[in-house]
Amino acid sequence: MIAEAYRDMYGRDLITDLKENLSHHFKEVMVGLMYPPASYDAHELWHALKGVDTEEKCLIDILASRSNMEIFQMKEAYLMQYNNDLQQDIDSETSGHFRDTLMNLAQGTRLEGYADPCTATQDAMILWEACQQKTGEHKNMLQMILCNKSYQQLWMVFQEFQNISGQDIVDAINDCYDGYFQELLVAIVLCVRDKPSYFAYRLYNAIHDFGFHNKTVIRILIARSEIDLMNIRQRYKERYGKSLFHDIKHFASGHYESALLAICAGDAEDY
Template sequence: MLIDILTQRCNAQRLMIAEAYQSMYGRDLIGDLKEKLSDHFKDVMVGLMYSPPSYDAHELWHAMKGAGTEENCLIDILASRTNAEIFQMQEAYCLQYGSNLQEDIYSETSGHFRDTLMNLVQNIYKGKPVLILQGIREEGYTDPAMAAQDAMVLWEACQRKTGEHKTMLQMILCNKSYQQLWLVFQEFQNISGQDIVDAINECYDGYFQELLVAIVLCVRDKPAYFAYRLYSAIHDFGFHNKTVIRILIARSEIDLMNIRKRYKERYGKSLFHDIKNFASGHYEKALLAICAGDAEDY
């Protein structure tokens, strides 16, 4: 019954159900789910009850406040969210945990990886507080001449790899609009004869490299990026439950249908097929219900 009700309602409806539950029975639905359920099935059902900004905040908090930092969670969320989504998650993070997201990222990460994350979550622009729902990334702006200059900067950054060049690289990837970055990547290919992802993989390593690649892939095709992350989580890590749950819940009302499509196109098997092979019981049923597939997917 829990699966049938909570997975077949949109997030707004689930939040209304939680309000009605509190009003009728004087109990917190999330609290009852946490108390009565267990293991990964509990994680799915509880995760569905958060609003999107609150769920992102929840995942970021637990990624940084557990035993060690879960860097790939930070990458998946912060490399893929829009300015408005980042602004809203920062507010939710502060309300839920009484903490500042930027300060926590600064204290829990390091080096150019930290610098890039900090750039992604900034809510100031050119030294001034932002008065509308946006972060620092430009939106809808294109300049072909500037794209050629930026491409040259990226090429030099991949060749020289100094601290200054790393800073310039992450500034471009974090600050330019998606439309502008499309032009930059094309110019980079023209200048270097190499795809920018290949160049980054050759020149850098560690979480800094993974974050830069994630930003590029999200600019190009966000559903394809998440299809790749799901495939890796299922096949490369022996079914990394946290990653699978996080992506399915976070993208369920955004682009999960397109993610499913990219998954099947790229890997030859449906997402449903792979979930059924690796998950079981109510946990499997809940994941499949979120994906909401039809007969051909099975």
């Protein structure tokens, strides 16, 4: 609405003016805030797929966590903004079982809200066999279950998996697989269990393990700012002892810091 008013009043495009007059990470934040959620996801996916190097972790963060409706809207935005088909670009820019799982997620065909306790044990057995056998066929079955069953169904499946194997599903995946395929499977499981906790974990790693990975911090704060950022902040503080606000303030600076903190907000004790 602000962008429309800006165009009406001054005859100029606000995003273009922001790009021309700002710089570095501060520009990335302010321009990113101008996109509607689906358009922002499309923007991030395009750059992750079409940049100099494919940014697999960006693909994982977005496609492992979005609902069917969010995926449908981002595919529409991707086509409109870049005149490309998202699934075709995933197919051409990634490979192996990682690609197959991303392609499955990008279909947006998860059975949301549907749960069948009668098949939970059967699904858990399939997952257990997939972790034991590790053949191409078993990998396909594993990703089919994780990408297409509802969150409610998967909650029961993970519990049955624990009962059958005596092992948590995340530990089993980590033991049996590696690379970006393993990271994607774990991300799906963590999002099923608690999406805000997953993003708190990703933010903490981006801030502490990679010397402040700016792209990841910016992407998560903007993408979740109108969805569940308050919950992410809460999980972050519960899990890591310090607030997200505190850690951003410690690592960022200048207008960039001010912009991130304005999105993040904070409790009185965080200042």
